[in-house]
Amino acid sequence: MNRQSTLPDPSRFFEIRFESIGGLGAHAAGQILARTAVLHMHLNGAHFSSYGSEKKGSVVRSYIRLGDADKAIRTSAPIDSPDVVVVFHTALLEQPITLAGLKSSSTLICNAAAGELPEGLSRVPVGAKIVRVDALKIAVEERSRPNAVLLGVLTATLPFLDAQAVLTGLSEGFAHHNPEAVAANERAFARGREEFEVLDHVGHGCEDLPVMRPQPVWGYQTAPIGGVLPLPGNTVWNDLTTSRTGWLPVFNTEECIHCGLCVLVCPDFCLVWSNEGAGTVPALECPDFSLTWSTEGPAEEAPSARMLGVDYRYCKGCLRCIETCPTEAMTREAETPGLADRLQVPLYPEINKRVGGTRGN
Ligand code: SF4
Ligand code: SF4
Numbered sequence: 001m002n003r004q005s006t007l008p009d010p011s012r013f014f015e016i017r018f019e020s021i022g023g024l025g026a027h028a029a030g031q032i033l034a035r036t037a038v039l040h041m042h043l044n045g046a047h048f049s050s051y052g053s054e055k056k057g058s059v060v061r062s063y064i065r066l067g068d069a070d071k072a073i074r075t076s077a078p079i080d081s082p083d084v085v086v087v088f089h090t091a092l093l094e095q096p097i098t099l100a101g102l103k104s105s106s107t108l109i110c111n112a113a114a115g116e117l118p119e120g121l122s123r124v125p126v127g128a129k130i131v132r133v134d135a136l137k138i139a140v141e142e143r144s145r146p147n148a149v150l151l152g153v154l155t156a157t158l159p160f161l162d163a164q165a166v167l168t169g170l171s172e173g174f175a176h177h178n179p180e181a182v183a184a185n186e187r188a189f190a191r192g193r194e195e196f197e198v199l200d201h202v203g204h205g206c207e208d209l210p211v212m213r214p215q216p217v218w219g220y221q222t223a224p225i226g227g228v229l230p231l232p233g234n235t236v237w238n239d240l241t242t243s244r245t246g247w248l249p250v251f252n253t254e255e256c257i258h259c260g261l262c263v264l265v266c267p268d269f270c271l272v273w274s275n276e277g278a279g280t281v282p283a284l285e286c287p288d289f290s291l292t293w294s295t296e297g298p299a300e301e302a303p304s305a306r307m308l309g310v311d312y313r314y315c316k317g318c319l320r321c322i323e324t325c326p327t328e329a330m331t332r333e334a335e336t337p338g339l340a341d342r343l344q345v346p347l348y349p350e351i352n353k354r355v356g357g358t359r360g361n
Contacts, residue, residue: 007066008160014083015063016083017061017084018085027062030047030048032151032173033166036162036169042069044066045073063078084108084154084157084158086111086150087112088147089242092242093110093119096212097214103208105127108130109133111134124203125205125209128203130198131153131197139188171185246334247319248343252331261324261325265321267320268316269314270310271307310345
């Protein structure tokens with residue numbers, strides 16, 4: 001017996017593209033969605049992802065094709081003109097390729113905080129549906145990941161997706177290797193279904209956005225001569241915001257005993273120290289290691305350097321410094337726009353004065 005199709009247009013595949021950054025769970029979400037469609041929704045499904053260096057923070061694209069059960073999926077080409085694009089991080093909207101191929105009939109789901117609209121949304125073609133959800137905030141509050149929230153939004157936006165089946169698929173995906181995450185993901189999924197917002201009159205594009213394929217910035221004919229840095233000093237404005245998953249380490253100088261343990265565990269050398277003022281810090285006891293430093297004691301007992309704080313340009317938010325700090329001088333705080341800039345240790349005041357920048361102060 002032929003089952004009635006649930007897809008909006010059974011004559012073709014329904015295509016979804018996730019635009020993300022390593023660490024936000026796009027690949028896992030794509031896998032869960034395609035597997036659930038095959039196992040629990042009587043559909044054919046195919047999924048694959050493409051990523052550059054397998055590093056937290058690098059760009060990830062995940063492609064999901066769904067078709068009726070009697071329609072074999074024999075292509076594994078990237079999805080150029082998607083029915084749905086899900087953007088896992090607003091920073092990606094700055095790149096035209098993120099929204100490439102978006103049609104006036106498409107849906108764009110965007111992980112973005114409430115308030116000012118991310119730049120780039122105005123390019124969306126008139127007629128396309130734009131959905132915003134603060135997936136990062138929900139994920140942080142529920143101790144889940146943005147992918148669980150965005151799967152919830154996806155099921156609320158696409159009626160043909162069986163929400164209960166996708167939630168079961170999500171739970172099954174974590175039940176074996178991370179059972180504690182199941183309840184957190186379920187809460188995040190449920191909130192995603194409820195707490196999204198449809199943005200009207202935001203997209204002003206006159207026509208469908210052109211298809212683009214990722215291309216290397218330089219090829220063999222255009223690359224500069226080996227070893228040349230065409231933009232000297234380019235790493236001063238490095239920005240790892242996109243590698244973090246919602247939490248920032250926050251330094252409290254009052255609690256710090258300058259023991260240096262955080263430096264030992266930080267994988268990216270983000271912690272800034274100074275020799276200035278060393279030996280003048282107040283006496284504080286380290287509860288775990290029974291160390292005491294005091295300006296009153298012999299010179300060799302006073303710390304030879306002082307911890308100043310975190311250089312957030314390189315911090316990827318792994319929070320190892322917090323786990324290691326014996327005095328709670330390092331605590332975590334949900335990252336809000338501009339927080340890292342406000343807490344940034346001033347490092348290059350003379351350079352910023354010259355170029356009028358603020359990053360790295
Ligand atoms: S969160 Fe991780 S990367 Fe950032 S300062 Fe702490 S240890 Fe370093
Ligand atoms: S922040 Fe914590 S671990 Fe780092 S130097 Fe200060 S007390 Fe030690």
